[in-house]
Amino acid sequence: MPALVLTLALTGASGSTRAADPAPVNEVAPGVFVHTGQIAEATRDNDGDTSNWGFVVGERCIAVIDSGGSTATGEALLAAIRSQSPLPVCAVISTHVHPDHILGNAALASLKPAPEFVASQRLPAALAARQSTYTALALRQLGADRAPVFVAPTSLVGAQTVQINLGNRDLTVRSWPTAHTDNDLTVSDETSGTLFAGDLLFVDHIPVLDGSLTGWLAQIPTLRALSATRVVPGHGGVASGAAAVAAAWDREHAYLLDLRDRVRASLRIGTALARAVDTLTAPAGWQLTELYHRRNVTAAYAELEWED
Numbered sequence: 001m002p003a004l005v006l007t008l009a010l011t012g013a014s015g016s017t018r019a020a021d022p023a024p025v026n027e028v029a030p031g032v033f034v035h036t037g038q039i040a041e042a043t044r045d046n047d048g049d050t051s052n053w054g055f056v057v058g059e060r061c062i063a064v065i066d067s068g069g070s071t072a073t074g075e076a077l078l079a080a081i082r083s084q085s086p087l088p089v090c091a092v093i094s095t096h097v098h099p100d101h102i103l104g105n106a107a108l109a110s111l112k113p114a115p116e117f118v119a120s121q122r123l124p125a126a127l128a129a130r131q132s133t134y135t136a137l138a139l140r141q142l143g144a145d146r147a148p149v150f151v152a153p154t155s156l157v158g159a160q161t162v163q164i165n166l167g168n169r170d171l172t173v174r175s176w177p178t179a180h181t182d183n184d185l186t187v188s189d190e191t192s193g194t195l196f197a198g199d200l201l202f203v204d205h206i207p208v209l210d211g212s213l214t215g216w217l218a219q220i221p222t223l224r225a226l227s228a229t230r231v232v233p234g235h236g237g238v239a240s241g242a243a244a245v246a247a248a249w250d251r252e253h254a255y256l257l258d259l260r261d262r263v264r265a266s267l268r269i270g271t272a273l274a275r276a277v278d279t280l281t282a283p284a285g286w287q288l289t290e291l292y293h294r295r296n297v298t299a300a301y302a303e304l305e306w307e308d
């Protein structure tokens with residue numbers, strides 16, 4: 001490994017005494033690099049490497065989309081960038097507030113010049129409401145010596161779409177009505193047709209509901225109609241080609257629709273939530289259902305209980 005690469009990695013590694021090993025990435029299209037995290041809960045062993053992230057290299061600078069679930073994942077991300085390009089990182093885009101997607105930002109905060117930290121205008125309130133819970137969770141999962149650091153966004157995206165120019169390459173950042181969370185963003189690389197969907201799309205990992213079930217169902221047709229050439233989900237493998245992209249959206253939609261319809265039916269006959277979480281079992285074919293499906297039923301109950 002050339003000495004230059006090592007030096008650059010050290011510069012950005014936020015005070016660590018050695019450069020992190022670069023995280024494995026796939027170049028899914030020219031200049032578009034994706035890391036696929038494990039389909040697992042965060043633990044000390046995996047150090048929060050449980051979500052997907054990527055970076056896009058333009059002629060002038062680089063944009064990062066999500067950064068994994070710990071400072072260490074961010075350091076490995078930075079090392080991966082430096083193994084590909086010496087260009088500066090000009091934007092770090094967080095697709096939503098969940099800590100498995102944003103805790104790596106801590107490793108990117110010491111870059112000079114500082115990148116813009118881009119997030120939904122609703123992310124700061126969501127983070128303020130949850131930060132102590134997220135901190136306790138990270139300390140429990142990663143260890144007491146790995147305290148999470150949350151980086152405040154410097155550039156907020158409202159209802160309009162925002163273009164980020166990386167030098168002869170444009171990214172489109174879109175803000176979405178409440179779906180997976182109330183602060184979801186997607187990022188489209190217009191050059192390659194790659195859509196970074198954040199957790200608006202789950203592949204293999206069971207979808208996790210923390211926003212609005214009916215809202216999410218309402219947005220999927222619009223997301224699908226973006227007709228991306230490939231889509232990078234928040235969790236699970238990249239879907240490449242129009243048919244695979246459409247199938248990924250359809251599969252998620254089917255899970256959410258089934259959840260909505262079974263919860264509605266259950267509410268109609270007056271089933272108590274405590275019983276419903278046992279009887280409304282998860283459909284086959286998804287991973288981590290034991291961790292998230294009951295929680296999804298509970299969230300759906302709370303949302304749909306007061307429908308007409």
Ligand SMILES: [Zn+2]
Pocket residue numbers: 096098180199208234
């Ligand atoms: Zn999420």
